[in-house]
Amino acid sequence: MASDKLIKRRIKSAKNIAQITKAMQMVAASKMKKAQNLALSGRPYAEKIAEMVKKFIKNIDKNLHPLLNINQQGRTLVILMTTNKGLCGGLNNNLYKKLHEWFSKDEINNAVFATLGKKGESLLTHNEYKLVADFSEKQPFYSQIPALTTLVANGYSSGEYRRVYVVFNNFINALTQEPVRNLILPISELNFLKSNQSVKTKVDDSNEDFIVEPSIDALLDTLLFSYLENQMRDAVYEAEASEHSARMLAMKYATDNASELIKLLTLEYNKARQEKITYEIADMVTARLAIN
Amino acid sequence: MSTFLLEIVTPVQVAFTSLVEMVTVPSADGTLGILPRHISLFSQLVEGELKIKTGKDELYLAIGGGFIEVTKEKVMILVTRAVNALQLNEQEIVEAKQRAEIALKNKPSGASLVSVQTLLQQSITDLKILRRRKLHH
Numbered sequence: 001m002a003s004d005k006l007i008k009r010r011i012k013s014a015k016n017i018a019q020i021t022k023a024m025q026m027v028a029a030s031k032m033k034k035a036q037n038l039a040l041s042g043r044p045y046a047e048k049i050a051e052m053v054k055k056f057i058k059n060i061d062k063n064l065h066p067l068l069n070i071n072q073q074g075r076t077l078v079i080l081m082t083t084n085k086g087l088c089g090g091l092n093n094n095l096y097k098k099l100h101e102w103f104s105k106d107e108i109n110n111a112v113f114a115t116l117g118k119k120g121e122s123l124l125t126h127n128e129y130k131l132v133a134d135f136s137e138k139q140p141f142y143s144q145i146p147a148l149t150t151l152v153a154n155g156y157s158s159g160e161y162r163r164v165y166v167v168f169n170n171f172i173n174a175l176t177q178e179p180v181r182n183l184i185l186p187i188s189e190l191n192f193l194k195s196n197q198s199v200k201t202k203v204d205d206s207n208e209d210f211i212v213e214p215s216i217d218a219l220l221d222t223l224l225f226s227y228l229e230n231q232m233r234d235a236v237y238e239a240e241a242s243e244h245s246a247r248m249l250a251m252k253y254a255t256d257n258a259s260e261l262i263k264l265l266t267l268e269y270n271k272a273r274q275e276k277i278t279y280e281i282a283d284m285v286t287a288r289l290a291i292n
Numbered sequence: 293m294s295t296f297l298l299e300i301v302t303p304v305q306v307a308f309t310s311l312v313e314m315v316t317v318p319s320a321d322g323t324l325g326i327l328p329r330h331i332s333l334f335s336q337l338v339e340g341e342l343k344i345k346t347g348k349d350e351l352y353l354a355i356g357g358g359f360i361e362v363t364k365e366k367v368m369i370l371v372t373r374a375v376n377a378l379q380l381n382e383q384e385i386v387e388a389k390q391r392a393e394i395a396l397k398n399k400p401s402g403a404s405l406v407s408v409q410t411l412l413q414q415s416i417t418d419l420k421i422l423r424r425r426k427l428h429h
Contacts, residue, residue, distance in 0.1 A: 038304075045303045048370055052361055056334065146406075213335035214320045222336055223359060233303065 004276070007269040011262055018258035024087070025251035032174065032244035039171060039237040046234050053227045056220075057187065059210070065220045066157035067228075070186045074162040075112050077132075077155065078103075079148070079232070080124070081168035081239040082117030084136055088243055089250035091177065092119040095169055098179040102167075112161075114151065116141050116236065141236050149229045156185050166235045169242035175249065177242035184231050187224070294328045297366035298344065300353070300374050307353070307374035308344070315367065316343040317360055324360070326367060333362040337371060339413045341421050352377045352424060354417045356410075373414075377421045385422070389415035 062068045080099070082092045103111065114133040115121040121134045133151055135144040155161045164185040169177040212219055293313050300308035316325045318340030326333075337358045344351040358371030392412035400408055 041305055042303050044306050045301050045370065048301050048368060049359075052334075052359065052368075052370065055361075211331060211333045211335075213333070218320070219334065219336050219359075222357075226358075230303070 004269055004272045007265055007272060011265045011269065014258050014261045014265060018255050018262065021251045021254040021258060025248050025255060028244045028248035028251060032241060032248055035237060035241035035244055036171065039234075039241045042230075042234060042237055046230050049227055049230050053187070053223060056223065060216060060220075064216060065224060067153060067185070067224045068187055068220075071156065071159050071162045074160050075110060076103075076107060077114065077152065077161040077164045078111050079114045079116070079152070079164070079166045079235075080120040081141075081166065081235060082115070082120030082123075083239075083243045084118045084139070086119065087250060088247040089253075091169060091243065091246040092117075092123070095167065095179045096120070096123050098181075099167055102181050114148065116144065116148070116239075141240065142233055145229055145232050145236065149225065149232055152185070152232075153225060153228060161185070166232065168235045168239040169246075171238045171241035171245065174245045177246055182231070182235065184228060187227075295346070296328045296330075298369070299366060300342075300355075300369045300371065302356075302371055302374050304373075307376075310346070312344050312346045314343075314345040315369075316345075317369065318342070318355075319360070326360075326362060330362050330367075332364065333360070335360050337369070339410075340417055341424075342369075342374070352421045354380070354414070354421045356414070375418065377424070380418050380422050382419070382422055385415045385418045389419070 057068060078099070080095075082095060086092075100108065108129065112130045112132045113124050114135070115124065115131065116135050118136045121131065121136055124131050133148075135141070135148055138144055152161075152164055156164060163183065166182045166184055168180065168182075170180040172178055295311040295313050298308065298310060298312045298315055299306070314325065314327050316323055318324075318338050320336045320338055324335065337355065337360055339357055340355065342353045342355045344353070354373075354375045354377070355369075356372030356374075358369065360370075361368045388411060392408050392415060395404075395408045396412065
């Protein structure tokens with residue numbers, strides 16, 4: 001039986017841990033709210049720009065721009081968005097496991113990776129996969145999006161990449177995050193009609209005449225680039241919201257566990273104390289009996 | 293006078309949706325004025341000021357680069373930012389402009405050059421819009 005002093009110490013440290021995890025849970029909750037708002041407020045823009053791209057590329061020659069080409073050769077580029085910090089439950093590991101379900105062994109070995117988030121980077125380098133770029137250093141992640149987009153656009157235009165995927169945790173609600181893999185290039189293989197598209201605007205199929213200024217080439221360049229950028233930004237926001245909600249949940253479980261532990265330890269402490277008292281009484285009684 | 297539906301969307305918010313009489317936007321080839329029944333158009337927008345006219349009211353917005361799409365049903369403007377003159381604070385803008393000018397003197401390159409140039413361009417547009425608002429009042 002542990003001495004009551006020892007138990008008391010353990011109760012104290014469990015209480016401290018509970019306090020810390022509770023604070024972390026609160027911080028994660030407020031961060032999640034912010035990230036969630038960002039993710040939600042970006043949606044109309046993302047939908048509109050997808051709509052524009054779709055409308056626009058339907059009426060033009062697919063050979064006009066290198067980003068519209070379909071590359072027959074080249075590698076698969078996977079952009080893996082994880083977190084920089086741990087303590088967020090199985091978020092990163094689940095994503096990593098899913099990655100192996102989506103791609104066969106050969107595909108993964110032949111693919112090249114770009115990462116946002118140190119956890120993903122260390123998982124990939126540990127397993128000796130080919131990492132071409134890591135954007136984990138600078139926070140916040142969305143400040144890295146222009147650089148990442150340039151990497152993707154240049155690589156695809158030069159025929160280095162055949163397909164480009166973004167792999168991240170999609171934020172569904174505070175309790176659920178779902179690992180997803182989105183194909184972002186080639187554009188012509190994209191499924192524009194996503195199920196979450198709430199606005200159903202009529203897209204007229206008539207080939208109505210559009211005036212395009214300044215020129216189709218110049219416009220395509222910026223339009224496609226900002227489309228790509230937007231896709232990535234969307235993913236980053238989703239991933240960030242997922243990270244904070246996962247951390248919030250993990251910290252909540254930790255707090256719950258700590259409280260449970262405190263309860264058990266208190267019970268044990270009381271038992272030990274009771275036992276000691278009973279002993280003392282028994283001692284006194286026997287002493288009394290011996291004297292008499 | 294007849295009107296048309298104008299929507300201005302940025303990555304952070306839907307900045308404006310309403311029926312308007314006229315909108316003037318800064319396109320890559322110069323300023324574009326759009327009235328109802330305009331021909332279908334797709335164009336690139338640059339950093340600058342956007343003017344919305346409804347009746348006697350005139351509204352000025354500072355916008356970042358983006359796109360405009362004119363269709364029979366509506367006019368859609370997608371830009372990186374759209375700030376109303378009322379939300380602008382002169383002192384902050386002047387400071388931002390100075391920061392950008394100082395940073396430019398240090399001859400940055402690559403990504404930092406671009407971000408400093410955008411900051412400078414943005415503050416110049418913002419200041420223009422602020423001055424215009426002061427003239428009106």
